[in-house]
Amino acid sequence: MPSSRSLAALIGIASLGIALSACQDQASGQIVARSGVRLVETVSNPSIHGCHRFSEGVTHVNNQTQSSLLLYTTPDCTVPPGGQSTYLDIGATDQAVSTAGLWRSFSFAPE
Template structure:
């Protein structure tokens, strides 16, 4: 038995809606992390939830996602006493300075 066109159209729209809803849990794009000139990590479509530790200390981060991020000097996305996170807007980059220390993790900034 063949499905009617309206039923097929509604099914397609429903599947598209489910796919788009699933994508909202990710920051679409890529984050690259370097220590000097050495590539440390390339993270594609990171989750918007939780903390993302880098595999090594990082001196430069390039945020090519559609979300802003927060960089931390701790591996668990916490701010040490007297310290703070660094905000990096979408489609931009930042470099660590000696006074702040190296970065060890990031999270997606609340919108």
């Protein structure tokens, strides 16, 4: 019986390790995007990799995840000539400045 308990413990530890490593590919929480007072979309537990596009341009972004964001006025997470991305910290909210344009995409800031 001791060998079956050891095997069960080993399988349990391996399963926990796999589950924890899988969670690292997602930002835990939500990103809430609004246009004025109208809710545009809520993104839950998004992947921390790549570029994420909003369904339409938004004026307000609320970062309710455990990771910092970069906001872009382009749909492909690129910085236009003469422009810049905007850093949005954990738990913060940002409003697009009218001269910069609407937020159209976001990515996660490198940690």
